[in-house]
Amino acid sequence: MKRPVAWMAGVVVLGLMGCASGNTSREPVTHGDWSVFAAGSGSARKCWAATTMLAVPVGYRGRSVYALVTAETSPAGTGEFAVINQGGGWPARRGTLNVGAQEWPLQFEGETGWLLSEDADRAVRAALAQGQSGRVTIGTDSMSFSVEGFASAVRDANRKCSG
Numbered sequence: 001m002k003r004p005v006a007w008m009a010g011v012v013v014l015g016l017m018g019c020a021s022g023n024t025s026r027e028p029v030t031h032g033d034w035s036v037f038a039a040g041s042g043s044a045r046k047c048w049a050a051t052t053m054l055a056v057p058v059g060y061r062g063r064s065v066y067a068l069v070t071a072e073t074s075p076a077g078t079g080e081f082a083v084i085n086q087g088g089g090w091p092a093r094r095g096t097l098n099v100g101a102q103e104w105p106l107q108f109e110g111e112t113g114w115l116l117s118e119d120a121d122r123a124v125r126a127a128l129a130q131g132q133s134g135r136v137t138i139g140t141d142s143m144s145f146s147v148e149g150f151a152s153a154v155r156d157a158n159r160k161c162s163g
Contacts, residue, residue, distance in 0.1 A: 029156055032149020036156045047071035047161035049153035053083075053136070053143040060143070063087040067134060067145040069125060069154055071161040079154075081124045083113040083136055092139050099124055100132030108138070125154065 028035035031049075038047045050068035053060075064086040072079035081097070083106070090108035097104045097115065104120045106113045113136070115121050128134060129151040135144045 030149070031153035031156060033146035034149040034153035036153050036160065038160045045161050047157040049150070049157045051145050053145050055142075055144045057141040057143060059091070059141065060085065060088070065143060067136070069157070071157040079125055080121050081115055085111050085113075090138055091141065095136060095138035097124065098135045098137065099127040102127060106136065129154065
C-alpha cells in the first residue's frame with residue numbers, strides 16, 4: 001500500500017497556517033480557491049497546492065481541514081492527493097474520495113488521509129483538472145472542496161519545484 005510522503009502533514013500545516021520558518025512561503029500564490037506553497041530550497045524543496053474544505057460536518061468545526069496535491073516534480077512527492085485534518089485525527093481508518101461520478105478509497109492515519117496508489121493519484125488529478133467537483137466521505141461524514149483554480153495551482157506548484 002502506498003504511504004503519503006512523510007513531510008506532508010507537518011510542512012503543509014505550517015505553510016497553511018503562515019507560521020513556518022523563513023524557508024516556507026508565508027504568502028502563498030492564490031489560484032481561485034486553491035493556494036500554492038513552497039518550502040525549503042535546492043533538492044529539499046517541496047511544493048504543494050491546497051484548499052480548505054467547504055462543507056465541514058459539525059464534528060470537524062474548529063479544526064482546519066484541507067485537500068492538497070503535492071508537486072509532481074517534488075523530490076519527495078509524486079503528485080499525491082491527500083486530505084489533512086489539522087487539530088484532530090479522522091474518525092475511521094478508511095473513507096472515499098468522489099470526483100464527479102468516480103470514487104476512490106482513502107486510507108487515514110493520524111491527521112492525514114491518502115489514496116492507495118499512484119494510479120489513483122494520477123486519475124484524481126486529471127479529473128479535478130477537468131473541473132469535476134470533489135467530496136471526501138468518512139463514515140457518515142461528508143465534506144466537499146472547490147476545484148476552482150485547481151489546474152493552474154498544480155501547474156504553478158510543479159513549476160516552483162521543477163528547478
